[in-house]
Amino acid sequence: MATMLNVTAQRSAEAAKSYFAKSDYYSEGQELVGNWGGKGSILLGLFGEVDRKAFENLCDNLDPRTQKPLTPITRGNRRTGYDFTWSAPKSVSVVHAMTGDERIVKAFRDSIDDTMSEMEEDMQARVRKGGVEQDRTTGNLTWAEFVHLTSRPVDGMPCPQLHSHVFAFNATYDAIESRWKAGQFGKIKGDAYYWQAVQQARFANRLQELGYSVRKTKDAFEISGIPDSTLKKFSLRTSQIDRVAEKLGITDPKVKAKLAATTREAKLGSIPYPELVERWSALLLPPERDALRAARGKPIRITPAKLNRFVEDWIGPIRVESDGSLQSQALETATASDESEAVVTSNIAGGGFEPPTSGL
Numbered sequence: 001m002a003t004m005l006n007v008t009a010q011r012s013a014e015a016a017k018s019y020f021a022k023s024d025y026y027s028e029g030q031e032l033v034g035n036w037g038g039k040g041s042i043l044l045g046l047f048g049e050v051d052r053k054a055f056e057n058l059c060d061n062l063d064p065r066t067q068k069p070l071t072p073i074t075r076g077n078r079r080t081g082y083d084f085t086w087s088a089p090k091s092v093s094v095v096h097a098m099t100g101d102e103r104i105v106k107a108f109r110d111s112i113d114d115t116m117s118e119m120e121e122d123m124q125a126r127v128r129k130g131g132v133e134q135d136r137t138t139g140n141l142t143w144a145e146f147v148h149l150t151s152r153p154v155d156g157m158p159c160p161q162l163h164s165h166v167f168a169f170n171a172t173y174d175a176i177e178s179r180w181k182a183g184q185f186g187k188i189k190g191d192a193y194y195w196q197a198v199q200q201a202r203f204a205n206r207l208q209e210l211g212y213s214v215r216k217t218k219d220a221f222e223i224s225g226i227p228d229s230t231l232k233k234f235s236l237r238t239s240q241i242d243r244v245a246e247k248l249g250i251t252d253p254k255v256k257a258k259l260a261a262t263t264r265e266a267k268l269g270s271i272p273y274p275e276l277v278e279r280w281s282a283l284l285l286p287p288e289r290d291a292l293r294a295a296r297g298k299p300i301r302i303t304p305a306k307l308n309r310f311v312e313d314w315i316g317p318i319r320v321e322s323d324g325s326l327q328s329q330a331l332e333t334a335t336a337s338d339e340s341e342a343v344v345t346s347n348i349a350g351g352g353f354e355p356p357t358s359g360l
Contacts, residue, residue, distance in 0.1 A: 004220050005196040006085040007189055010167070013059040016080040019146050019167055020052050030273050032105075034145025034164070037113055038120055041142045043173055050144040058142065058169045063180075070180045071171050081169040082185055084143075086112050086199060088162040090231045091222040092207070097149070097160035097277055098284070098292045105162065107206035109147065112164055115199040116143060122191070124184040125174045135184045136174065143168040149273065154236035158271075160280065161234075211296040223295050230288045234280065 010016045020033070036046040045065055046054055054064035059081075061074040088096075088108055096104040120141040127136045144167050151161035172183040188195070204214045204221045213224040222231070284292075 004087050004200055007192050008083045010080045010083055011077055013080050016059045017056050030150045032147040034147050037143045039140035055144055071182050079170045081167055084166040086164045089220055089222050090235055091226040093160040093162040094234050095223055095292055095295050096162055103210050108162055108203055111199050111202035111206055114202060115195055119188055119195050122187050123172050125172050125181040126184055138172040138174055140173050141168050159234040159236050208300050211299040213297050225291050225295055227288055227291055233283055
């Protein structure tokens, strides 16, 4: 199954700082340093493109305005934050790489930003004062966005893979106590499957508004008309992980997702992105090129009411539990076997998401 959202705890400040290091991925045009996001960023005076100094300050739990500790406690094993890794369907990545339609990247980033902004309303902080022990909703996060256009290489060659690392820092402002505190991410992590469905629906709808027809798949969606043979050519990392999983007898998609961190190939050299596009293009047959050129169709308009319907079609009717968490039968199935606090992997496991491919 495709994994469209991973949420991973990061306990090392130095490791978190590597998001700004250009040595982790091929860097020649394959990475975009994105923007600050979240209400917490506004409170800290952080706007526009992420800058290294402020990012590293926050990794060290320092207020970038004063260089003083942001939250009261900085321990050696303190969680620096959480990496929300959002991935686009393979067909979307290939169409973007082969056509250069930058509106696709904007639609992807906008769908993530809108979803993160909605998600942060559920952010909480721990309250341990006056004999009270509870989690208080603060409704604010601070995050930094890093957009990657390629996958890890296999045999020295990366493939088109649009994905975004949105790093949310372990800090939230408690307006009741007028201070910054470590965040409680439990509710957000528990609803990760829902937030993935929301982001995927938003992204699919934005692509339709740009004129791309989409089709439902078992896991998420793909752009219509792109041959499976084309997707397979540019899914080397998935194939690599699948081979390792088969050898180890692993079938659980959540466990397979974690294999990605243990099967990474080291960078062999820097390849400019335009050169990569040329290499990828050389792999295409004439009918595949024709399919990519024909991918765009007639734009349609998606209304908010239809967006909500798509989300429920995808994961089933949603109910709100007494603790405020979101639940559905699909959510229960997706989260029942996940006992890891450090990593939450959400997978679209089917359902009835079927956005329209003609005018509404």
